[in-house]
Amino acid sequence: MSGEHQTKAVNVSEKGLLSRQRFVFWFILVGGTLSALFLSGSGSEAWMPAFFGKTAPDHLSHLVEKRGLEVTITEQGTVQSAENTEIKCRVRGFSTVTYIIDAGTEVQEGDVLVRLDTKRVEDAISKHTTESHTARATLEESIANLNQRLLAEDAYLEGEYKTRLQTLERQLKVARTNLETAETHLANSRSMFNRGFVTLLEVESNEFTVTRAKLELEVVETDLRVLEKYTRNMRLETIRGQLAAARSKKEADESGLAMDEGRRDRAVRELEYCVIKATKAGLVIYPSSAAWKDTPDVTVGAGVRRDQTLLLMPDLSKMQVKVGIHESMIARVHVGMDAKVTLANSVLEGKVSAVASVARPAGWWTGNVVKYDVIIDVPPMGDLKPGMTAEVDLLLASYEDVVSIPVASVTQSEEGCFCWVKRGDVFVRRPIMLGDGNDIFLVVEEGLEVGDEVALSPQAVMADMDDTLKPLEADKSKRNVTGTVEAADQGGEGVGNE
Template structure:
């Protein structure tokens, strides 16, 4: 026998059955690698390595509300603009300047007021002249009454009395003439016509007497009263004009003095010693209200001299939390390098104005009272933490692990079977952690930021009413099932027995994808033999409602376009036999 035989001639032939088993195992490993991303929450290997988890534990929880505020004094000496109608700032002292009584603080424009003073001086002099004239009219009216009663009336009455006396003498003479004529006529010495003439003369004298008596009566009973009334009315009118002119003069004088006072108000000086600061400007303004060239209105606060011994912090509390505040609550104030203690002093009953400069957020002004502390200055920024509640030995979950959905609040728990959804009930919360009242137990691990890593979380989360951009189906095809690998034939009905993709059931010692634990900072991704999963277990992992099959909405969103290829009988459900067909197709059966 020749010794040149190849070395492998002595080697034992490899059993074909063993080779076939190796091929099947490799194929099943490939099938597991394709199917598992769909059923384990849609996490790819890369995503599983980068995702963080948090281990649920008990501890203390402090619930606080944190807001930024500004330091101010609760007792400010306000320096206001006292110029009527406002004015323009010509010069203003720098904020933060220490002043003494009498120091000039603000100088306002005086040109308009100086013009008003000139105009008012003219009006005052005119009113003064009118008053003098009216005073003369009153004096004349008063003398006119005295002149009439003590002069004109007596003169007229005396004249009428003299005329009456003369008329009476004329009547007597006419009567004598008539008697003499009548006697002579009876003797025939004169004609009868002479008698008629004397009789007519007597009648005329008598009528003249009656007229004069009537005039005297009219003078005493009517004319005197009428003239007196007219003169009195003239006096009263003159006095009324005088009162008006006096009031006008007083008014014009007041206006003149006011304008002169306004001129003095254009130069504002300090009444007390202290540090001068500008008042807080509106939130939407980028510059202070008080600066050179700015227009200021009457009663507008230009400057303030604060009392540095009575300091406070004003913050705006959001409407969602203001209902939990009460006066007297403890507060911690971070002020530059100082940590101060304070308490809630007042809470506004109405909201502060909201606008674009506040992001349209509704907030309520809240005052935090501070104890006297040297070195505090108005305008310093502060961060205020108001303690709302303290909880001891409670189960908490990070806010980042919670997703709000139509089912309630959800989280995703990592277990040996993968990442599973869990409905939880929550209690009080701060900005980082929330109390869990039901749904989780101590020691369980939850996925942080599931919306970024778990497709099921993306589908379950409450969506906004409108989507700004359509979903681009071509943005990424990572972790998508290979379409060629799913181009399957219908399963053989004869192979109705349960196909196993492995020999061991999934248990404690089985392989699983672990993710980083944010408490330990350590993590690893390991993959053991894929032959530990059978078709029934794969279905159970993806079956959300527990009906024993997988529907299209139970598939990961990114793999749903492959559902129809897996659902070979077209009934809208993937059964255990159809999942076993995946193993058959990938193993070449």
């Protein structure tokens, strides 16, 4: 029994050894073959077809050749006038449109274009008229007060001051006379007292009279000095201050009246502005509204503000086309560049006259695509009207005799750009370096030569390549599973023997 187990163990060991030897043999054979082909200089084009190629007749191809290539930008634009007469709202604040002429109407000078609601303006006229009358009455009072203040200084100097001065001067003379008389009586009474004709009481009475006369004289002198030095000057300063205040009040009232009358007159003019008439004959159109709006900004019932453009009168002798250029291409557009403008019934040659430095607003209505406005001048035509759609072609570059391939032949990966080139009966992948191009052809700077054939459907070639690799990967997986099972069987019997 032990001999049979030993025989089975030897047989299993020999089978595992033979499996490993076959795997090593095929690995060395395949690896050596690939290495030899690679080192022999054939490169990827010699050995890759067997694994990554696809029989050529199943796919359309393009013959690489040199050709002339024009790089252009094609965008949809709008015809507009280069010079527009703007019809604006001249009424302050917000007003309601009660009538507006239809766009596209040919008008004559003096024709009514827009009517605005007048109720708010009429109320303003009534209010400012009342305020003007009140301000006029206030001004008249200020003028009368000023005239009084102009007379006040002369009236004081020639009236009150002069009267008071004369009164004090008269009192001063009387006081001096009284003092002299009292002193004379005192001297006589003393002489008579020394002679014994009068008593001491009479002398003392005369002395008191002299003292009182002196005090009265001092009071009058003080009043006169205060009048001339202080009272007069104080009254003059007060009068002059009141005069200046009256002048300022008059000027303020004049300004207030002018403001009220200005508001009234402005409201009267705005009443006239509520009816907007054409200043010349011509075509009338609506201004362009925001891209996301379905209706124009100015319609009957809409509110408009001061200086808002209500209508345009374009000059049809000076026309242009406005077109939006994507931000990725705007750097290649410059003033003076030639442009071809295609209309419904004609083709015009134009030139770029302006390139915007700021992008037009982007939003959900534009798919958040950022574009810059470019203006193209075109020659005048009789049937050219604002608002027409135009297709604009801008020539960015022109190349002669360059190697080019169709855009459809190029695929891109993290490693770069490549295409599938026909070699015999198969297509092989080849990296390429691309240059400029348009929507149809791309310039090839490196990687292709004239006469090469490239696949027009690289995705189909890669799909077929995946189908070719699947059996090889399945066979390889099968061999790996078989080797794993045999190794497991060998390991299990060894354990059993133990």
